[in-house]
Amino acid sequence: MLKLAVLISGGGSNLKALIEAAMNPEYPAEIVCVGSDTDAAGLAHAAAAGVPSFVVRPSDYASRAEWGAALAAAIRDFEVDLVVSAGLMRILPAEFVSEFSPALINTHPALLPLFPGAHAVRDALAAGATETGVTVHIIDEGVDTGPVLRQAAVSIRAGEPEAELHERIKAEERPLLVDTVRAIAEGSLNLAAVAAAHQ
Template sequence: MLKIVVLISGGGSNLKALLEAADAGGEPFEVVAVGADGDAAGLAHATSRGIETFVTRPKDYDGRQAWGEAFLAEIERFSPDLVVSAGLMRILPEGVVSALSPNLINTHPALLPLYPGAHAVRDALAAGATETGVTVHVIDAGVDTGPVINQRSVQVLPNETEDELHERIKEVERPLLLQTVRDIASGAVTLGE
């Protein structure tokens, strides 16, 4: 059974998809804890199931490195096999990445290497892209530069807004993340090779 810690910043729709799949039974993974960098609404998905949560706020620490060390210590308490950044809107400090990677993955709303960073959907629309998508990748020391594990494309519709496109990307992102986690748990995907 693959033990997972999920990291979030917001509503946790990807987290919810993982938890609902686990609730249904027969999955080769379990979410053992959920961490956030603030009072994320998505933590409720975990607490309602009795899954432990932790919040490590950057403002409570003297600098990014100190925050990263505290966040890493919380993550490591659960001895996870895999850490999933599922909507954590913060770049993890180098010490966190080096301690956890390659067993540290992220979802990104674009077909990397196109449109890295926090505004991928907006950037795709601004570039006039007719296609974008979602990527699940290993987190490395760069910003959305780690090895790609899985990708799915999403067509950009005429006159589509950023919010509309982002919602359609999320509909593809949730099952892609779930399948990727299943593939890692079963050994069909091996990280770090």
Template sequence: MLKIAVLISGSGSNLKSLIDATNDPAYPVQIACVGADTDAAGLAYAEAAGIPNFIVRPADFASRADWGTAFAEAIRAHDVELVVSAGLMRILPANFVNEFSPALINTHPALLPLYPGAHAVRDALAAGATETGVTVHIIDEGVDTGPVLRQAAVQIAPGEIEADLHERIKQIERPLLAATIRAIAEGEIRLAEVAAAH
């Protein structure tokens, strides 16, 4: 059983889908804790499922590095083997990344290396792209530059608006993330090997 931490900032839709996945006894993953950097609405899903959860606010620390240390310590207390950024809307400081990577993964709403950064869906539409998608990747010290683990494409409909496209990407993102974590748990994806080959 792979013990994971899930990190969120917002509504927690990816977290909810992972909780749903872990309700299947055949899914070899346990969510050991949920961490947030703010009063995320998605923490309610963790509460309802009886999953330990915590908030470590950057504003409470003198520097990003100090926050990263405290966030890492809170996660380490739950003896996790994989940290999953599932809607954490904050760039993690280098000391945090170094603590966990390559056992530190993220989802991104684009086919990386295309459209990195916080506005991937908007950027794809602005570029006139006919296709985008979702990527699950290892977090490194860059912004959306880590090794790609899995990707799935989403076609962009003519005249589609950002909110609608983002929602369609999320429908693909949730099962892709769950499947990627399963592949890590079952040894199909070996994070250290993927990172070393990058």
């Protein structure tokens, strides 16, 4: 059974999808802790499911590196196999990444390498793209530059508002993340091999 730590900053819709998947006894992963950088609304999903959670606020530390060390220490206590950044709206410090990667994955609302960064949906619309989507990738020390694991495409409708497109991307993101974690747990997706091939 793959032991997951899930990191969030907001409503936790991806966390909720993983919790629901893990309720099925045939799903090969379990969430052993949920961490956040703020008092995120999504922590309620962890509480409802009886999953331990913790908050490590960057404002409580003198530097990003110190915050990252505290976050790593909190995760380490749970002896996890995979860290899932599921809406954590912060760039993880290099020391944190080097400790957990390649067993450190993220979802991104674009078809990477297109439209990296915090405003991927807005950037796709501004570029006049007719298609975007979602990527699950390994986190490396760059911003959205790690090896791609899985992708799902979403067509962009003419005149579509950013918020509407983002919601349609999220609808693809949740099952893609659940399926990717399943593949990692079952061994059909080998993170170390993918990372080595990317170098």
